[in-house]
Amino acid sequence: GNDEAARAAAARQNTLTKPQGSLGRLEEVAIWLARWQGRAKPQLDRMKIVVFAGSHGVTAQGVSAFPAEVTAQMVANFAAGGAAINQLAKVAGAELEVIPLQVEQPTGDFTQEAAMSEAEFLSAVATGYDAVSSDLDLVSLGEMGIGNTTTAAALATALFGGGADKWVGRGTGVDDAGLKRKATAIEAGLTRHRDILNDPLRVAAALGGRELAAMLGAALAARKHGVPLLLDGFVTSAAVAPLFKLNADALAHAVAGHVSAEAGHRGLLEALKLQPLLNLGMRLGEGSGAAVAINVLHAAVACHNGMASFAEAGVSDNSA
């Protein structure tokens, strides 16, 4: 982060024709964008929403309300422009890139074996890393993967404790029995992989998924390149949680676009010390909540860059 750019942005905010602080989080995110873009007047001209898709062996445990083939069907729907994220990317003025990670080949069922080998995990991380280039003004993450709220809850349980019941939710809409199957699968996974639970990256490989690993890689690349990072829902937050666990500063370049209706998300954001911008009861994934939040960033940047100062406008300020 560029402290000087952040200071200059904060100083500019205090000259604009409004009571200081009265734009609330719009001021905060303008300064955050300034810090990570390294300029006092941030811009949002080149934005990318990256949606990673993956398939999950743990679906064999009956953890989802939708059949596993929906992942590939939804990738086709993204390509055809028919999904929510297609519409939301257009409204936000962001490029949408969808990156399927061997969707035809599910990860291992983590109740039986590691979801990914180290090589498979690193390959997925690298795919995500390569999706973020240094010329972006913002990258926004999303995902698609039937079964991946179970995967995400497994990561959250392994990294932050509290038992699976604290982290499981209804995902695409499982009933009470399905919710119980999710918790049971996660507890089985934690037992099977108990020897590696103190290593966040091995947790991500053993209990995670390819699209989650790719989001972790994208978050690393964003940090490396100084690109502000916008997170979406529960799965996105869980995907980058291993980085936070390794280094509490690792997500300083990230803002949570929203808190979803998925049960574990609010607690996960608290664990990650992230304050969501929006709370609209969304629980779709695909990067949809973050995409809506991009519009808030546009509003913030427009005010920051476009407003007149008290001096320019001839308005009396309250020190007069």
Added chain:
Amino acid sequence: GNDEAARAAAARQNTLTKPQGSLGRLEEVAIWLARWQGRAKPQLDRMKIVVFAGSHGVTAQGVSAFPAEVTAQMVANFAAGGAAINQLAKVAGAELEVIPLQVEQPTGDFTQEAAMSEAEFLSAVATGYDAVSSDLDLVSLGEMGIGNTTTAAALATALFGGGADKWVGRGTGVDDAGLKRKATAIEAGLTRHRDILNDPLRVAAALGGRELAAMLGAALAARKHGVPLLLDGFVTSAAVAPLFKLNADALAHAVAGHVSAEAGHRGLLEALKLQPLLNLGMRLGEGSGAAVAINVLHAAVACHNGMASFAEAGVSDNSA
């Protein structure tokens, strides 16, 4: 409201390629727009943000952190394009209209006399009413008036009780002594006008302000013309509260764009049975929070109108 359009919109939502309900409030506002626009596929092509400005005699009681002349200065800033609302209207794709109501002539100081005579009140209501035409897809309200959080808190106290301390807040930034002066002025106003406190419209005339009366008129016109109404912050909510007090259904065409950081706003929205879309810590007025919320409406409409159905996309739904 058009029940048939709302039913058709709700039915359409349940065919789209997402778990039912997973777009949360985006689904809800799409159906709300459908109901009040009277069409299953709502649109947001013609939107107007109307900002009413007025001056307040109660500023003589030392209730604001800014001098009273700032109201006129900010009207000039709106005209020059330098205020927050100018930038936010552009981002939202909405026309901005600023309507000053005799800004050079403050209302009466309500601690001493009625803020407005009945004729003055009705004239301001008519100005607001005339600002909303039937061809609009949405009208969004805002205001500017140094002293008007005191006016708004006076209305809230008179209409909903609980004492002035429950409703006063720091407005543009008064200190503790200023906060106490606000509450004292309001209690004095309620005592002076105690004989009319059971009549919501006479309350609006005696304790309100011209820009608040105009917003009340605009809300009436929106209802008459079937135009969805987006409310901004504490002052906007207080302005339309007399209508709710007269008839609890009178604001069924309204959505609260946000809950502001002004202390009394959350309680006022609860009293009005409105759930805010956004909570961004904003407290500027000018219609700024509602303007940011328009972007959420764009997102909602884009998904509602643009997404593919399960059948169109060949995606298995969870009843399969």
